[in-house]
Amino acid sequence: MLSISGNKFVFNGKPIRILSGALHYFRIVPEYWRDCLLKLKACGLNTVETYVPWNLHEPKEGQFNFEGIADIEQFIHLAGELGLHVIIRPSPYICAEWEFGGLPAWLLKEDNMRLRCAHRPYLDKVDAYYDVLLAKLVPLLCTNGGPIIAMQIENEYGSYGNDKNYLMYVKQAMIGRGIDVLLFTSDGYTDSNLQGGTLLPDVLATTNFGSRPDEAFGKLLDYQPSKPLVCMEFWNGWFDHWGKKHHVRESEDVVQVLDRMLQMGASVNFYMFHGGTNFGFYNGANDLGKYEPTVTSYDYDVLLSESGDITDKYIAIREVISKYTEVEAIELPLPLPKKHYGEVRLTEQARLFDSLALLTNPIHSVCPEPMERLGQNYGFILYTTSVQGPLSQTKLAIQEVRDRALVYLDGVFQGVIERNTHDVTPNILDHDIVLDIPPGGAILSILVENQGRINYGYNMKDPKGITEGVRLGLQFLYNWTIHTLPLHDLAALKYNDVQATSPITPTFYRGVFLIDEAGDTFLKLDGWIKGVAFINGFNLGRYWDIGPQKTLYIPAPLLREGENELVLFELHGMKNPVVLLQDYAELE
Template sequence: MSTFGVDAGLFVFNGRPIRLISGAVHYFRIVPAYWEDRLLKLKACGFNAVETYIPWNLHEPREGRFNFEGIADVTRFIELAHKLELFVLVRPSPYICAEWEFGGMPSWLLADANMKLRCMHRPYLDKVDAYYDVLMPLLKPLLCTNDGPIIAMQIENEYGSYGNDKAYLDYLRDGMIRRGVDVLLFTSDGAEDSMLQGGSLIPEVLATANFGSKPEKAFAKLAEYQPDKPAMCMEYWNGWFDHWGEEHHAREYDDVAGELDNMLRSGASINFYMFHGGTNFGFFNGANDFGRYEPTVTSYDYHALLNEAGEVTDKYMAVREVIARHVGPPAVPLPEPVKKMSYGAVRLTEQAKLFDQLDRLSRPVTSVYPETMERLGQDYGFVYYQTQVSGPRPKSKVVIQEVRDRALVYLNGDYQGVIDRNEHDNTLDMNAHDIAVEISPEGSKIGILVENQGRVNYGWMLKDSKGITEGVRLAGQFLFNWEMYSLPLDDLSELRFGLLREEERSVASLNSPSFFRGTFEVSEPADTFLKLEGWNKGVVFLNGFNLGRYWAKGPQQTLYVPGPLLLEGKNEIIVFELHGTIDPVVRFQDYMVLG
C-alpha cells in the first residue's frame, strides 16, 4: 500500500516530498496499439506522471450498456502507465470539457427535455450514480492505496466556469469515497475569484488552477484561497485547438519552455494540457457557442509536445531540456519514430446515393412534428426529415426553428441549399442566403438532411440538442406530419454500391449526398495521412473505422490514419460526401497538413 497526499505545503508520496511533472494523454484519442509509444515518449521527456480524462459518453453510449473494450479499455491504459512506473492522475468527473462531444456526457441525457445538468437534480444524479457504480469498481484496484498507479482523482472539471452548486460537488465527492476511492481528491478551475469560489471545496479538497501563461499571477490567486497547499497547474495550456474555418493555432516552443522554467523554479507542480492531443475520431469532436456556434476539427493536434501522429516536436525537445535542468536527465531514451508512408492516389469507383439507401440504413419514424436526434434515440451523425406539402403555393421561405447544426434542403429530391445554425434568420424577411421554394399544383416533398456537427462542450450552452429542435415553417405556416430517418452511420454493411461510370462523375455525383467506395493494396501498413483535395464536406470510413470529418474550409486538410487501422493486402475506403466531387480520388501521403 502506498500513500500520496499533502503535508506542509508539499506533495508527499510514501512520506517523501515529490513534485509532479505530468502530461495529459487521452487514451480515447489514440489507437490502443500506440498507447505504450506515447507513454514512453512522456517518460523520455522527463515526466513522472500522466493525466487522463474519462469520457462518460464513450463508456455508456446507451443508458445501461457499458463499453470498456478496445479504445475504451481505460484500465489497460492505466496498467501500461503503471508498467512504465508513471504516476496517474484520473479525471473521471461526469463532465470533462476536453473539446469532446457534449463535454463527455452522454447524448441520451437530453432525451429528457426537463433534464438539468451538473447540479442537484435527482434525475441527473441517478444517471451519474448508475455510471459510477460500474466505473469506480474498475478504478479501485488501480489506486495507489491498493498498490496501483492512481495517486489522485478529480471530483468535477472547471465547475466554477459553469455553476456554484456546492451541494452537487459534495455529492460527487461523497459518492466517490463511498465507492472506495481513498486517494487525494482535487478540483480544477481557472485562477479567478468566481471560478475558484464556485468550483472548489476548499479546505477539504485540493484546488488546482488551469492557465496558459502568467503563472505567478495564477498561483498568487490560488494561494489566496488555500495558502497551505502545494501550487499545482492542472492544465498548462501549451497549445490550443482549432475550429473549422479559422486559422490553425500554434504557440512557439521558447514561450512554452520559458513559462515552464518559471513554474519549476517556483517549486510548483504541473500538468501539461496537452502532452499529446491525438485525434477526435468518429463524431466525437465538441463545439463552442458563445453567440456563434463553432465546431472543433477532427484533429486534436493542439500544437502539443507530440503532434497528432505522436511525432516529437521542437517544443518537446525544448521542454525536455528545461526538465533535465531542474530534475536531471530522463530515465529512459526516446523510442524510435513510428514509420510514415505514402500510398498514393486511390480512385473511388463505386457510388451509393444516400436517398436510394435510406431503407437499408434506417427504419423511418413518423411523427406529427419533427423530433430531435436524442428523442429518436440517436447520438451522432445525421437525421433525414421529409414531409409532403400540398400545392400550389408561391415561392416561400423555408424556416427551421432551430436547426442544430447544418441542414441541406431538398425539393422533390433536388438540392436547394444550406440552412446553417449561425446564418439562418427565423423571420419571414428574405435575405440572399435564405432558401425559398415553390410548391407545384400537385404538391411537393420537402426533405431536410441535418448534420450534428458536435455538441457544445463548454459554457452555458451545454444543453445542445441536435436535429430540428422546434419545427419547420413554410413562410408563416408550421409543417406537420414528418417521416424521419436516423442516420448514425455506425453500420454501412447494408449499402448497395454501383460502379460510377466516367460520364456520370460531373452530373450524378453532385446532385445528391453519396457514399463513394474504393479499395487499395498495402504491402506494409504504416502511418499515413489522407488528403481529400477536390472534396467538399463529409466523413471518411477506413476498413469500417470512422476516421472523422473533413471540410474544405479548413484549416485541417488531412486526416490522420494510424498504421494499425490498415490491413496488409486489400483495404476499403468509403467517403460520405454531402456536396459532391467532380473527380472521386483521394490521396494517402506521408505528412500532415493542419493549416
Template sequence: MRKLSIVGDQFIWEGRPYRLLSGAVHYFRIVPEYWRDRLLKLKACGLNTVETYIPWNLHEPEEGRFYFEGNADIEAFVRLAGELGLHVILRPSPYICAEWEFGGLPAWLLADDNMRLRCDYEPYLSKVDAYFDELLPRLRPLLSTSGGPVLALQIENEYGSYGSDKAYLNHLKNAMIARGMDVLLFTSDGPEDHMLQGGMIDRVFATVNFGSRAKEAFAKLREYQPTGPLICMEFWNGWFDRWMKPHQTRPAAEVAETLDEMLALGASVNFYMFHGGTNFGFMNGANLFDEYEPLVNSYDYDTLLGESGKPTEKFYAVRKTIEKYVELPPLELPPSIEARAYGNVQMSESAPLFAQLDALSTPVRRACPEPMEKLGQAYGFILYSTRISGPRSEMELVLQEVRDRALIFVDGVFFGTVERWDPQGIPLSVPAEGLQLDILVENMGRVNYGPQLRDPKGITSGVRLGYQFLHDWIIRTLPLSDLRDLIFSTENFVDQLQPAFYRGNFQVDDPADTFLRLDGWSKGQVFINGFNLGRYWEKGPTQTMYVPAPLLHQGNNELIVFELHGTRKAVVTFVDKPDLG
C-alpha cells in the first residue's frame, strides 16, 4: 500500500525520505481549461505537490443538491494532477477560510437561527456528515492507498484561531476514517500557544502556517509536537486585496529568503498561494474585526503566478532557491497564453432594474424585513419595499443591521446610500399622501474568518423611522442567477441614477485572455455570455477584471453590466494588461 508515512523527523514515501514541495492552486478559482497550464507551471517551478481546499458551498449550493461539474469537478482536477506526475494534498474540511465566501460554509446553514457553527452541535454535525457522505466516497479512489495521487487530508482549517472544541475535531477525524480516508490526516494552525492548543488533537499530525520567522514558528510547533517532520502548510508569500484599501505586495527577495530559511532546516513547504486565480461571481469573502472589509474580485495574491497565470518575479526567485536543495531539470514552461486588447464595446441597450422585477423574482410579503437566508437566497441582491403613511415630520430613517450596502429610493428616486461600515441614518420627512420606500441591499461577501463568522445578509433586524419600526414589506430576492428573461431596449436609455442592466455585443475572431476596464462606471456586476464574471467598484484598488479566453466565443459575444449608480458613458474597454491598483 502506497502511503506517506512519518518516521522520526522525516516523511517517508516508497521507502525513502521525502520532502513535500507544494503549492496551493484552487481549482474553483480557475476555469477548467487552464488547470493543466497552472499545474505544469507549478511542476516547472520545482514543486512536486499541489494543494487545494474543497469549498462545501460550491459543492452543495442548496441542501441536498450536490454539484461536481465544470470548475467544481474536483475529481477531474486531482486525476489531472496525478497524470502530470504531481502528488496532491486535499483540504476537505467543512470550513476552509481561503478568503472565500463564508469560509466555504453554505449560506443555507444560516436559515436556522439556532445553528452553531464549527462545534460539537448535532444539527451542524448532521449537515457535515451528509456532505461527507457525498464528497468522501468521490475522494477515496483518488487516495494514494487506492493508487491515486492524494497523500494527505486536512480535518479542519486553522481551528485554533476560532475555537477549542476537541469533541468536534475528533468527530471530523472519525468521520473521515469511517469513510475510508486512510491517508495521513493533519491539522494546520498559526504558531501561537492558544492556536496550537485549540487546533491540535491526539494522533493527528500538526502543521503550522506563517509568512516569516520560520525558526521561531517551528520552535513553537516543537513545544507541542516534539517529533515529526517540519512543514509550513501555508507559507504566506503574498496577500489578498480588499476594496478601498491599497493593493498588497511583498518583495520576491523577502519570499526567497524565508523559503531558504525553511529549506535549510530540512522542512517541507506549501506555498499559499502558488496561483491565486479569481473570485468569480459573488464568491469573495470578507474580514470583520474593527470593521467589515469585503475582498475584491481578483485573488491575484501577489504570488508566483499572476491572476492570469503569468509567472512573476517570485516564480523565478523561488525556483532559484529550490535549486540550492533539489536538482531540477532545465526550466520548461507550457506555451504562453496570449492576451489581447479587443478595444471599446458600446453598451447599446438597457433594462432598468425596477421595470424588470417580475422577470427576475417572485415577491413575498412579510411583516418585517427578513435576511436572504430565510428566503432561500445565498448571494446577490435583495429588495425591500413598503409604503409609509403621512404626514410625518422629519425623522431619521435607520436601517438596523444592514448587510452590507443599501441603496434607498423614495417614490422611485434615489435618496441615499447606507453602508455596513458607515451605518448612518438619513433624515426623511413624509408628505400627507405618504411615500413608497424601496431598499436595494447588496451582499458583498460573508465573513470568512474570525469570531464574526455568522453573517446573514440583507436587513437582519429592521427598518425604523425615528424609533418606530416599519412593517408590511414586499421582498424580492435578486440572486441574478438567470438574466434570460430581461427585456432590453435601445429607446429611453435609463436614468443615470437608477440601477440598470446594460447590454452590448462584440465580435471576437480568435478568443484570447483579456482584461475589462469600466472607466466611468461606479459599481456593479459583469456577465459575459451568461457567466457571472464578478464585481467591480470604482473605489478599487483593482481597475480591471480578468476575462479568461474560454469564456469568450469565436464570433458574437454578449456582455451585460449591472450598474448600481449609473455611468457617465455606456462604453467599456477590453485591454491586454491587468491593473491591480
C-alpha cells in the first residue's frame, strides 16, 4: 500500500514519486479509455487520477448508473491491467467545470437544502450515495490487491467553507465503508484555503496551482512541514467559456514549472492530461459576479487534444520527465483516424411548439416553478400563460431567469432575456422586452434554457428555469402551463419537410448521411446560431455561434457503418439547413 515516510511516499516498501495525469472516464467514450491510458503511461506517468461525478452515477435519487461511460469499475480495472496506479476523487463535490460541480440537481428540490456542510439532510444524501459507490471501489483498493492507492476527502473545500465537522464526517464515511488507503485533501495555496479545507495534521494536504511552485509549496510547508510535496492539480492548460477566446498555454511555460517541481522532489498530477468533452448537458458554469457557462469542449490545451491526439506539449513534458525517471519504451497507439464526410443536408423539421405533446406532459401551476421542483435536471423548460389586454408598452420582467429565456407572444418571437443583463426594475432599458397586449389578450410563452449549473464558488445553489415569478410592469402573472423538456429522448418526434422560409421558432432539424467506415469527425455549424446536436440519439452537447468553439467532436464509436441520423435543436434559425463533417477541430 501507499504510505508516507517523512517527506517521501513509499509503496510496498519502496520509495515512489507519484507522476499522475487526470483522465475523466465520464468525458471520454469507453472505447477510447485504453488508448488514452496507454498514452499516459508512455509519457512516463505511473498513475491516473479521476474525479467521480455524483450526478452521473445517481441521476435520480435512489436510481444509480454505472454502465457505459459511467462504468468506473471497468475504467479502474483497465488502468490496473496496464500497470498504472489510480487516484480516485469521489468527494460529493468535484468542481471540474462539470454541471453543479458533480452534485445532483435533485438536491435543489428542497428549498432549505444546505450544500457541502454538516447539514443533516445533505449528509443523509451523501451517505446513501456512498453506500452504493464505495462498495464498488473497496475491492479495487491497493490494500485488496487493486490499483487504487489514494482517495480525496473533499475538493478545494477551503475555497468554499470551513466546516471541519463536515470534512471529518466525509472522512469517517469513507473509512467506515472500508476505505483504508491514503486519504488526502486538495486546495489552493492561500492561508484561507489551507485553513478551511484541510484536516491537518492527520490527513495529507496537497495543493493546486499552475505557476510559481516555490511560492505554492512554500505556503504548503508552512502548514505541513514534514510530509511529501504534492501538486494535486498542475494546471498546464485551462478551460473555455462561451464568448471568450480559446485558452492556450505555451509548452515552454509548462515545462519550466514542471522542471522546478521535479527538482524540488514533488509529486505531480497533471490537470488535465486529457480533457475530453462535456457531452450532453453536463457543462458547468462560473459566477463570481457574472454568469459564464463553459463550452462543450473540455480540450483544456493539454497533453492530449479533445480527440485524444498527442500534442507538442506531450512531447515536451515527456522529455522533462525522462530527466528524472526512466520512461518505459511503449509503442504508442496509432493516431485515431479522422474522417471528412463532407456536407450533410438536414431535410426534415419538427417545430417545438407543434411537438410538445410528443415530448412531455403539461403541468398546471399557479406560479412558474423552477426545474428541480418538477423533477427535471437538465435541458429546457417552457412556461405559458394567458395575458389580458389591452396593455401598451409594458416591460416584461423575470425574477430570476436561469439562464436564458426566449419570449413569444401569440407564437411570435419577441426577444431574449439573459441572466447577466436582465433588469427586474420597472424602468425600461434598451435590452428589455416591452410588450403591447391587444384588447383580446394574448398567449405569452417563455422558453428557458438551463445553460449549466454553477460548479465553483459561493453562488453554487443555482436552481434553473424561472425561480420566482414573471411580471408585466409591477404585476405578477399567475396560472401557468409548464412543459419540462429534458430532451433525453427524441424518438417520438414526427418530422415534415424543411420549409424554405420559417418563422423564428425553436425547431428540430433532421438529416441522415451514409458512411462506409466510422472515424472521428467534427461537426461544423456555419450559419446556425444556438442549440443542441444529437448523433444517433446521443447528445453531443451545445453549440453557439459566439465561439470560441466552432465544431463539435463526434467520436467514431458514436457512428455506425451505413445510415446515421443527425438532429439539431436550433433555437433561432439558420441560413441554410446544411452542416459539414470535417476532419479537424476548430477553437478560436
